[in-house]
Each structure stands twice: as C-alpha cells, then as structure tokens.
Amino acid sequence: MNPLESLFNRLEITEHYPHFVSKGVNSIAQLRLLGSSEIMNIAKNKKVTDKLANALSKGTVNVPGSLKTSESTKTKQGTYADHIAQGFKNGASTPKQYAGGEDNWETKGKGEKNNAKNRRKKQHTVEPVRKDPSIVDEAMMETLIDSSGTPSLQEEENLPAALKKARNPKPDRCKNREFSLEMHLSQGQMRVLFGQNCAKLKKIHDANQTSNGRIEKDTNGPSIPFTIYGSSLEDCIATKEAIKKHVGIGKYKDEEARLHYKINEIEINIRAMLYIMHKNLHKEPSEQMRDSTLRGIASYLNFDKHQGTEHFTYLCKNDKMKKWIIDMLIKQFADRIQMIIYCTSNQAPILKEHLMKRNTSKEAQPVLLIPATKEDIQQESAEVWKQRRHDALKGFKNGAVSSVPYESNGIKETVVQRLLVATDDYARYARAREIPHVNLIIHYSPPRQREWSLFRSATLARGARSMGFEETVGYELSLYTEQEGAMQEELKKLATFKKLPHEEECEYFQRWDQTLKPETNENPYVNYKNVEPIE
Structure with missing residues (x-):
C-alpha cells in the first residue's frame, strides 16, 4: 500500500482512490500539485475535496513539504526541546549533564550517544512549505517520475494541467528544430547574453519561436559556438540579429570601422x-x-598630418599621485600654461576644486566643461545648461593674459594662459570645429572607447600643426593606475607611447617647457573668429 492509498484509508474515502489513479495521481507529491478545483473535478464530491484539502493544509500528512510534525514524531517523554528543558529544571548546567529519562547520556557509550542524537535530528528535521503549488523543482520531478513512471499517450491526455506542466517544463518552441544556424560569441558576450537569469535570451526566443542548443563550457578557443534552432531559417536569422544587437556585436563593428578610418x-x-x-x-x-x-x-576632409606631438605614459599608485603630477607640471609652466585635462564627469568637479585650492597657477583659473545629466536638466532647464557651457567655452577661449612676457628671438610677446577640465564630449565637439590652441594634454582617466583617444589627441596643438611647424608643438601625458593598465595597453596599439621615468619628472617637464613655443596675442595659431560657441 503506497502513502496515497494509506491517506485515503485514514480519511475513510477509499472508494475515491481509483478515480485519482486513473487521472495519473499516484503519489501524495502529485496530489499536492493539484488545486482545489482540480481535486473537485476528479472526486466529484465536495466532502472528499474538503477532507483532502484540510489534510494537506494542516500538515497531518507526514510527507516532505509540511512544516508541522505528527504526534508520532514525539518521544515518550515529549518533544526533544521539552526533554532538554526538563533536564535543565533538574539542575543540569549543560545538555550533556542532564539526568533522568531513557536517554541519559552519562550512562551510554559513545556510539549509542551519537545514534540517539541522530534519531532526534531526523525526528525534528522538517522542510519548508511549498507556497506555490505550480512550482516544480528537480527533486519534485524525480518524485513524479519515480512514483508514476512514464504515462501512455491516453494517460497523458487525462493528466491535470499542473501535472502536464511538471512533466513538460520546456516550452513548445523548443520542439522546433527543423532549421539551425550557428554563430560564435566571446566569453564576455556570453556573460551579457546569459545575464539576469537569461531573461533577455528567453524574450528573444519567445518572440521568434526559437531555441538554442547545449553550450559547451570547456571551450578553450577565443569564441564559443552558439547554435540556434527554429521552424524556419527566417526565425533563426531574426534571433541571431537580435542577439548580436543585445551583446553589442554591431556596435563593436561600427566602432572598429570608425577607428580604422581615424587611423x-x-x-x-x-x-x-x-x-x-x-x-x-x-x-x-x-x-x-x-x-x-x-x-x-x-x-570637409582632413589632410593635416599629426606630426610634432609626443606621447608619454606615467604609472601612478592612486589618484592622489595623479594630482601631484598635474600640480608639478602646472608649476613648471607657471606663466604660460595652455592645457586640457581629460577625465570623467564625476572626477571633473573634484579635480577643479583641487586646482582652485592649490592655486598653482595664480592667473590661469581652471574652466570646467562637462555635459548636463538628466537630473541636472530636471533641476534646471536645458537652455540654462547650454548657456553655462557656452560661457565656459568662451572663458577658455579668452583665457587669462600672463603678466610675465614671453621672449622669443629678442621679441617680447604676451601669452594667453588656458586651463580646461573637460570630458570626452569636448573632444567630440572639437572634431569638426576650430578650437583654442593648447600644447599640453593630460589624460587623468582613460577614454571610454579606443577611438576617443584619437579624438582627444586631435585637440592637441591643432593650430600649430596646421602652420607646418617642424619642431615639437605639443606633449600628451597619460596618467594611469594598475587597474587602468589593460585599457592603456589597448591604446598603445594606436600610437607610440614613451614611458616617463619615475624620479625624473622634473627634468622632463623642464625640457618640455624649453621646447614648446606657446601661442601669444602677437602670434596666434588659430583664427578665433571661426571658433564657434558650443551647442
């Protein structure tokens, strides 16, 4: 007699047991998957339905899934907790010292003590209640298969909806395997595709009625094969294009094309x-x-060669060391600083505040130029932010006139000092526009994409290069930490970088100061009438 038949005998409804067996319900685990309406459809009797629902809800059925224990789980002297409490009342200070009862640990051997302890654990170990009867985990599936076996086609049609769902957990689209299409993804792209519990992948498959094959985890190659199955080739192609868009393959190819063109x-x-x-x-x-x-x-096409500029890298321990290098460089160029510092939107205000406090260059005040976020536009209108950016670019263009004249070939000239703290958006803005001249660029943080590194470099000494100077007209310094080293290695493929030695920074900066010829009011490199206001 199986547990389900025993339950029907105890509830005195044995005559209804064959009706449930004919519907494929052969175990208590399967009975728990049924709702009250489905039990009513099988039993055709409200009293029987109430008895079964009451027995399952109160936990009087001693099967996995019940929080309550039956009376048979109690010992002759009460529950395990009651037994321990009684021992403490008798004067014991620890559970092992309590006296009295059948399980006196003082009089038993080590093996008998462990056996008694294990018996109590088994008696009082319970599993949580399955809140949602429609949820079927792997253990429940094994129970269903072991207890009922594989049903015939006629039995499968008579099964309740909950049991059919438990027996066939895969959606119908997984049966469509007439056509297949293979694509290859990198490990990073696979992580994106299977993120958030495969929610996006499932949505793509549901939209096109497709599925995918088994993924081999132990693939040592640079790419992992990914097979798509569907009822038509068009569905497979639609799924492939949706996956490529989601993992960013199309975006990556566009970036590579732009990068190739820029180089x-x-x-x-x-x-x-x-x-x-x-x-x-x-x-x-x-x-x-x-x-x-x-x-x-x-x-509209660019034919100017990017000559006369040099690129250096410097490894820093942290951001504090980066700021120290910037202060040293500004101090060296004191009265003729013409520099842009590129960083992120979060770092820019902090870096500007640092430069204001240090006041290394007393005359050239740092100008902050960052894009407005959605929160900023909600607080202030877009027109206000547009005007603010316009004023920032105007202040950067006008600069600050140096009080110390620059002497070149015996002629004294007036230097216009400029110091801008900006993001990659300024480099994007400057691609097709006339911009103020600078001869120093500092990469405080690496660019978001490789092509942005080229856009940043294009803002360096643009006016002087167009005049055909043969000597060095600008220097570019990338400050990076060990965490940013991977991106720096990628940028080395685009340009030749020289390493700035530690403890020799002052010598290099002095050499830069002697080499560079700054822009002056008497000898401008840029036609500032063509410098447009920022949009």
Whole structure:
C-alpha cells in the first residue's frame, strides 16, 4: 500500500482512490500539485475535496513539504526541546549533564550517544512549505517520475494541467528544430547574453519561436559556438540579429570601422578625393562639378598630418599621485600654461576644486566643461545648461593674459594662459570645429572607447600643426593606475607611447617647457573668429 492509498484509508474515502489513479495521481507529491478545483473535478464530491484539502493544509500528512510534525514524531517523554528543558529544571548546567529519562547520556557509550542524537535530528528535521503549488523543482520531478513512471499517450491526455506542466517544463518552441544556424560569441558576450537569469535570451526566443542548443563550457578557443534552432531559417536569422544587437556585436563593428578610418584618415581622404576627381573628368562637360564644388568637398576632409606631438605614459599608485603630477607640471609652466585635462564627469568637479585650492597657477583659473545629466536638466532647464557651457567655452577661449612676457628671438610677446577640465564630449565637439590652441594634454582617466583617444589627441596643438611647424608643438601625458593598465595597453596599439621615468619628472617637464613655443596675442595659431560657441 503506497502513502496515497494509506491517506485515503485514514480519511475513510477509499472508494475515491481509483478515480485519482486513473487521472495519473499516484503519489501524495502529485496530489499536492493539484488545486482545489482540480481535486473537485476528479472526486466529484465536495466532502472528499474538503477532507483532502484540510489534510494537506494542516500538515497531518507526514510527507516532505509540511512544516508541522505528527504526534508520532514525539518521544515518550515529549518533544526533544521539552526533554532538554526538563533536564535543565533538574539542575543540569549543560545538555550533556542532564539526568533522568531513557536517554541519559552519562550512562551510554559513545556510539549509542551519537545514534540517539541522530534519531532526534531526523525526528525534528522538517522542510519548508511549498507556497506555490505550480512550482516544480528537480527533486519534485524525480518524485513524479519515480512514483508514476512514464504515462501512455491516453494517460497523458487525462493528466491535470499542473501535472502536464511538471512533466513538460520546456516550452513548445523548443520542439522546433527543423532549421539551425550557428554563430560564435566571446566569453564576455556570453556573460551579457546569459545575464539576469537569461531573461533577455528567453524574450528573444519567445518572440521568434526559437531555441538554442547545449553550450559547451570547456571551450578553450577565443569564441564559443552558439547554435540556434527554429521552424524556419527566417526565425533563426531574426534571433541571431537580435542577439548580436543585445551583446553589442554591431556596435563593436561600427566602432572598429570608425577607428580604422581615424587611423588611416589622411590616406582614405586622399583616395576618396582622387576618385571623385577621376569620375568627374569622365563625365560630359555639362555634368561636371565646378571647381568651387570640389574645393568645398575637400574643405570637409582632413589632410593635416599629426606630426610634432609626443606621447608619454606615467604609472601612478592612486589618484592622489595623479594630482601631484598635474600640480608639478602646472608649476613648471607657471606663466604660460595652455592645457586640457581629460577625465570623467564625476572626477571633473573634484579635480577643479583641487586646482582652485592649490592655486598653482595664480592667473590661469581652471574652466570646467562637462555635459548636463538628466537630473541636472530636471533641476534646471536645458537652455540654462547650454548657456553655462557656452560661457565656459568662451572663458577658455579668452583665457587669462600672463603678466610675465614671453621672449622669443629678442621679441617680447604676451601669452594667453588656458586651463580646461573637460570630458570626452569636448573632444567630440572639437572634431569638426576650430578650437583654442593648447600644447599640453593630460589624460587623468582613460577614454571610454579606443577611438576617443584619437579624438582627444586631435585637440592637441591643432593650430600649430596646421602652420607646418617642424619642431615639437605639443606633449600628451597619460596618467594611469594598475587597474587602468589593460585599457592603456589597448591604446598603445594606436600610437607610440614613451614611458616617463619615475624620479625624473622634473627634468622632463623642464625640457618640455624649453621646447614648446606657446601661442601669444602677437602670434596666434588659430583664427578665433571661426571658433564657434558650443551647442
């Protein structure tokens, strides 16, 4: 007699037991999965339904899933807790010293003591109540399979909905395996795809009625194969494109294309212009573009070589050391500082406050230029922030006139000092615009993307380079910590970086000061009438 039949005998409803067996309910575990309405549909009797529901809810059925224990779990002298409490009342100071009762530990051997202890643990070990009867875990699935076996097709049709869901946990879309499509993802992309308990992946599969194959975890290659199954090739392709968009494959390819163009910008622009001119010559004279049109196209392309600048790196222990290097560099250039410090939006206000307190350059006050966040726009209107950024760029362009004249070839000139604390947004703004001249760039934090490093470098000594100076016209210094070393290694692929030796910073900074020729009012490098206000 199995536990379910024994339950029906105790509740005096034995005649209803065959009805439940015919519906595939062969164990108490399966009975717990049924709701009151499903039990009523099988029993066709309200009293029987109430008896079963009452027995399961009160925990009088001694099966896993009940919090309460039956009377049979108590010892002759009461529960284990009552037994220990009685021992303390008799004067025992520890559980092992209590006297009296059948389980007197003082008179038993070591083996008998352990056996008695294990028996009590088994008697009073209970499992939590299964709150949601529709939830079926692996242990419950094993119970269902072991107790009822594999049903026939006719029995499968007669099973209640809850049992059908327990026996077939996979959705119907997993049966669609007529077509397959394979793609390869990196380990980082796989982590993104399977994040948040695969919620996004499940949503993609549900939308296209597809599924995926087994993932091999022990793949040593750079990419992991990922197979998509579906009822049609179009569904598999739609799933593949959705996955590529989610993990950022398309975005990564676009970034690589932009990076390739930026590295080979001059060569690509020359080829493009030659191709346009070649096609134009082979057209009819009436269809050919005018010279003014060709010059207009060429004016939008960059043909200036990035020469006359040097790149250095410096390993710092922390941000405090970074600030110390910046203070030393500003102090060296004291009266002719023309510098941009690139950092994140969170670091920029802190760094500006530090520069204001140190007041290393008394005349050149740092100008802060950061984008407005959503919270900022909610507090103040977008027009206010636009005007604030416009004023910041205007202050950076005008600079501060140095009180100490700069002497070049026996001629005294007036230096315009500039110090800007900005984010990558300024580098993006400056790509196609005239900007104020600077001869020093400090990377306080690494750029968000590799291409942003090129955009930052393009803001260095742009006016002096366009004038064709042969000597060095600008220096670029990247300050990084060990945590930022991985990104710095990626940036080394884009430019040649020299290592700034420790304990030789002052010698290098003095050499930079002697090499660089700052922009002056008498000899400007940029036509400031073309410097546009920031949008």
